[in-house]
Amino acid sequence: MIVNPPAALRSVAAGRDSFAAVMRLLGLPADTSAQGARWPVGCRRIRALSPLFTEGAAAGAMYLVRAGTFKTVRVDADGYEQVLGFAGRGELLGHETLVGLPHGSSAVALEDSDVCVLLGPDLHALRHAVPAFDSALQRAFVHQLQHAGDMAELMNAVAAEVRLARFFVQESARMMAQGQSGRRLRLRMSRRDIASYLGLAHETISRALGVLSRLGCVTVHHREIEITDTQALAACARCTRGRSPQAAEAVRLVA
Amino acid sequence: MIVNPPAALRSVAAGRDSFAAVMRLLGLPADTSAQGARWPVGCRRIRALSPLFTEGAAAGAMYLVRAGTFKTVRVDADGYEQVLGFAGRGELLGHETLVGLPHGSSAVALEDSDVCVLLGPDLHALRHAVPAFDSALQRAFVHQLQHAGDMAELMNAVAAEVRLARFFVQESARMMAQGQSGRRLRLRMSRRDIASYLGLAHETISRALGVLSRLGCVTVHHREIEITDTQALAACARCTRGRSPQAAEAVRLVA
DNA sequence: CGTAGGGTTGACAGCTTTCAAGAAGTGTGG
DNA sequence: CCACACTTCTTGAAAGCTGTCAACCCTACG
Helix, strand or coil: CCCCCCHHHHCCEEEEEEHHHHHHHCCCCCCCCCCCCCCEEEEEEECCCCEEECCCCCCCEEEEEEECCEEEEEECCCCCEEEEEEECCCCEECHHHHHCCCCCCEEEECCCEEEEEEEHHHHHHHHHHCHHHHHHHHHHHHHHHHHHHHHHHHHHCCCHHHHHHHHHHHHHHHHHHCCCCCCEEECCCCHHHHHHHHCCCHHHHHHHHHHHHHCCCEEEECCEEEECCHHHHHHHHHCCCCCCHHHHHHHHHHC | CCCCCCHHHHCCEEEEEEHHHHHHHCCCCCCCCCCCCCCEEEEEEECCCCEEECCCCCCCEEEEEEECCEEEEEECCCCCEEEEEEECCCCEECHHHHHCCCCCCEEEECCCEEEEEEEHHHHHHHHHHCHHHHHHHHHHHHHHHHHHHHHHHHHHCCCHHHHHHHHHHHHHHHHHHCCCCCCEEECCCCHHHHHHHHCCCHHHHHHHHHHHHHCCCEEEECCEEEECCHHHHHHHHHCCCCCCHHHHHHHHHHC
């Protein structure tokens, strides 16, 4: 059942890891005695700004982020780059592999990153051989589907600061889910990426950052965001329509 | 393995169907001799405007739409109703059931509808017993994940007419995927639902309809939409930033 | 040292939101 | 069958926010 990786994968392989490591990354008990635990899994190192896979290409493997961050993007008919989401440690990329469809989006590394490579054939074999893995896969899918709802929530908010505040809240939650503090966000993506993700112009992101900063919600140093007032940030994120009264005041004071 | 449905389900049951019917709805060959083909499947009839399930409730079953249309909605912290999507014949609802999570959104019938009920325990059993069913489920998940990308595309467009045009294009594609003509769209949802789905005010939907109508892309009669110029509609849907020149002209002529 | 890319800020035009009112369709009860 | 109430849809006008264009600062890098 062990498959030799195709030449394209082997040439960039950065070593091998055991399947047990994959299970750990998926948040499962690392039962090294379980079936398939010793199954060798290929790894790839992707340099910053390099693509892991490209939209439209045949999906030969699914990837599990071991370290680093990726953005998934889709290029519109008129050449506009739409950011669909960001993936960090423990998240899956390339789910199309499971059903033999081509990749629906590209994945680009935002920093030097490491991924585990789950080849298509192995994927099916492991899913049947290791029920816990299958469950984890289903859980990851459901989480991603719920994330789609979160995205709608982001776009639903009309005011720019509200969208940005919701983005920070979601990122903070993601950090905390990984056991980190959640008060400090180190953004790996550019303002332009955030803008594309939130459906705004990148200049608007700058301005919205200024507003949230003036509100006392966050302090901004380049790409380091510190959430100084969780309550205020949450309050700002809560209002769906228009701006929050305080935010309007903060804007008025500058003008 | 056959499970008695809980009383809550039994009380609204609208009959039973065979598992082969489920397979057919999922686009699989109706191999009545296959394992599990005779497995009885409960059905429910949902009246217009009634909920199939509610956000936050424990997910006891997954549902396959046999007839009718549903909208999936999530209520924001401030009470605003966000429409996440629409589901028609052959589409799945309540995927959280697979992993034992509560429903992340509510599903409301837009017209009198029928669904097949796939109870949680049965789901797991069938997935293992019938590989083709498992594959179909994975395929449905991947499709839904790709649909999340389409949604980002919708929200990404800045101009209201462009969003609406993309919505029509997607709806038309969905009709055609079901073997229908795709030129006539019978909208089951209100303007307000479309507005929520597209992240716009419902008044803006009315105005955007007027623009597309004046452009000759579509003709509007209440909730009946006829696509009169597929090319022009696609052209309008294509431009990501701002309005198309023709659309701007159409708006200018009125004023 | 010069270039390139990322980030910030300003000014203006343009589009959407909001508030408001009216028209049109739907359903119920007498 | 009609009248009434109710919801949906449409249209108008003003205010406000974002997009765009532009200039500028800063850092990284060759």
